[in-house]
Amino acid sequence: MKDRTVHIKSFGCQMNKLDTALIASALQAAGFQLTDDVKEADAVLINTCSVREHAEERVYSHLGHLKHLKEHRPQMVVGVVGCMAQRLGDKLLEHEAVNLVCGPAQIPQIADLLREALAQASRRAVVTENIRQGRQDSDAALEEFESTYSAGELPGQAFVRVMRGCNNFCTYCIVPYVRGPEACRPPELIREQVRRLADAGVRQVTLLGQTVNSYRYQSGGRTWCLADLLDMTAHVPGIEWVRFVTSYPYDQFYDEIVQVMAGSAKVCHYLHMPAQSGSDHILRAMNRHYTAKHYLELIERARAVVPDIAVAGDFIVGFPGETQEDFEGTVDLVREARYKNSYIFKYSPRPGTTAQKRLTDTVPAEVKQQRNVELLAVQDRISAELNRTFVNQQVVVLVEGPSKKQVRNAECGMRNGGSSDSRDRSIIPYANVQLVGRTSTDHIVVFDGSPSLAGSFARVRITQTSPLTLFGDLQP
Ligand code: 5AD
Ligand code: SF4
Numbered sequence: 496m497k498d499r500t501v502h503i504k505s506f507g508c509q510m511n512k513l514d515t516a517l518i519a520s521a522l523q524a525a526g527f528q529l530t531d532d533v534k535e536a537d538a539v540l541i542n543t544c545s546v547r548e549h550a551e552e553r554v555y556s557h558l559g560h561l562k563h564l565k566e567h568r569p570q571m572v573v574g575v576v577g578c579m580a581q582r583l584g585d586k587l588l589e590h591e592a593v594n595l596v597c598g599p600a601q602i603p604q605i606a607d608l609l610r611e612a613l614a615q616a617s618r619r620a621v622v623t624e625n626i627r628q629g630r631q632d633s634d635a636a637l638e639e640f641e642s643t644y645s646a647g648e649l650p651g652q653a654f655v656r657v658m659r660g661c662n663n664f665c666t667y668c669i670v671p672y673v674r675g676p677e678a679c680r681p682p683e684l685i686r687e688q689v690r691r692l693a694d695a696g697v698r699q700v701t702l703l704g705q706t707v708n709s710y711r712y713q714s715g716g717r718t719w720c721l722a723d724l725l726d727m728t729a730h731v732p733g734i735e736w737v738r739f740v741t742s743y744p745y746d747q748f749y750d751e752i753v754q755v756m757a758g759s760a761k762v763c764h765y766l767h768m769p770a771q772s773g774s775d776h777i778l779r780a781m782n783r784h785y786t787a788k789h790y791l792e793l794i795e796r797a798r799a800v801v802p803d804i805a806v807a808g809d810f811i812v813g814f815p816g817e818t819q820e821d822f823e824g825t826v827d828l829v830r831e832a833r834y835k836n837s838y839i840f841k842y843s844p845r846p847g848t849t850a851q852k853r854l855t856d857t858v859p860a861e862v863k864q865q866r867n868v869e870l871l872a873v874q875d876r877i878s879a880e881l882n883r884t885f886v887n888q889q890v891v892v893l894v895e896g897p898s899k900k901q902v903r904n905a906e907c908g909m910r911n912g913g914s915s916d917s918r919d920r921s922i923i924p925y926a927n928v929q930l931v932g933r934t935s936t937d938h939i940v941v942f943d944g945s946p947s948l949a950g951s952f953a954r955v956r957i958t959q960t961s962p963l964t965l966f967g968d969l970q971p
Contacts, residue, residue, distance in 0.1 A: 498528040502536035507544025513654045515542045520644035525606035538572040543579035545669045547843040562592035572612045578673040585620035598622035600633035603640035626675040650950030651698040658704040666782045666849040679712045682719045693733030706743040722751035729761035738763040744785045753800045763935040769809030773828025774821035805835035805936035813842040813863030815854035837874045875962040882960035892932030892940045896949040901929040944969045
């Protein structure tokens with residue numbers, strides 16, 4: 496029988512990207528062939544996100560497109576995987592296009608489920624019945640799956656999950672309901688995985704967790720925290736950079752993390768620590784356990800020890816009851832925190848969360864939009880100012896590969912029949928192209944160089960900046 500082809504489409508956060516890469520690796524190991532072309536696929540998997548309604552709407556719009564494709568290819572199997580699958584379960588089977596629904600904890604079974612759906616044209620939903628009661632049965636399978644398959648979309652880089660789930664129950668957030676309770680992976684298994692990745696050429700590891708700094712594990716008569724994991728990972732031969740996302744503004748073990756950053760040249764000077772709001776009254780309503788003042792003190796404490804640390808934030812504007820004054824509190828916090836960048840979201844009520852059940856979505860859509868734009872403008876001015884300080888400086892970057900613009904141009908040249916010239920430029924490894932890389936502080940740097948540099952470190956002198964990007968020249 497010829498290899499069955501699968502097309503995978505991924506939505507959502509780093510966690511999801513990691514799951515997608517693991518699924519891809521597991522399917523290949525099981526004899527499936529991956530394809531970028533949905534039209535030639537025997538099966539299509541959509542790895543979904545539920546964090547905002549918009550993310551789910553995009554999945555439905557994609558399913559609509561697949562339903563249309565299936566009119567001509569009724570044998571095609573469509574599977575919905577991930578957070579939306581866990582949230583909606585067999586309700587998703589009501590959609591004409593969907594054959595298979597698979598929750599995040601059932602991902603280790605994906606190859607078998609797909610084979611079954613292809614052979615029997617069955618329609619099936621496999622999710623965790625009561626996710627808050629834990630995933631005891633599936634945790635062992637998840638652990639084995641995680642350590643068997645490898646994931647690395649970018650050359651020289653890999654993501655390593657150190658914990659699953661979340662126990663925080665911020666009132667707006669769906670994550671605890673779809674990813675289940677917190678479970679930390681044993682440090683020995685993490686070390687083994689990092690060693691294998693390093694042996695395979697990985698130079699940068701990103702440790703992943705919904706609240707990665709709440710990592711705790713009892714082993715060898717001691718309690719391991721994130722700082723210990725960072726130190727352990729930094730000592731694996733071959734690993735040059737270690738980073739971690741995402742941090743909750745906790746006091747506990749915070750100074751240890753900052754100290755390890757200051758003490759090891761390998762721990763990146765980058766902290767993604769969402770504040771969500773600068774108003775104490777809104778923070779309370781969000782069930783976030785800190786005040787704006789305390790949050791800013793945490794940043795100050797980090798900067799006192801690691802002066803060049805770059806901090807990134809997340810914010811939700813238009814949370815129920817957010818007044819103009821509350822919003823101005825957020826603007827003030829953004830001004831004081833001087834983030835490298837912020838991810839700003841409009842509040843989106845998620846079914847089953849405390850905020851959706853108990854609070855009314857009071858802020859009109861236009862006001863949410865206006866606050867989003869305004870906060871982004873404040874952040875942009877700060878980012879632009881901070882980025883300008885890089886002009887004439889040399890930075891070290893880990894090269895990701897050709898920039899999006901470069902890839903677009905190359906594809907465009909091919910699509911338009913392109914001259915052999917433009918096509919050649921996209922494949923000759925020693926001809927210069929526009930490359931993108933990131934500094935240890937997570938600054939995006941664009942410069943010209945050979946595509947063969949992807950996955951290695953390079954030195955770049957910065958000549959120009961914009962709020963989101965540094966531009967420069969490769970140094971010998
Ligand atoms: N509405 C809007 N934004 C949300 N986030 C999480 N839940 C919601 C929601 N219901 C944002 C938070 C979080 C990021 C991943 O998504 O800012 O940090
Ligand atoms: Fe969601 Fe809060 Fe957990 Fe982050 S810490 S995943 S925002 S519940």
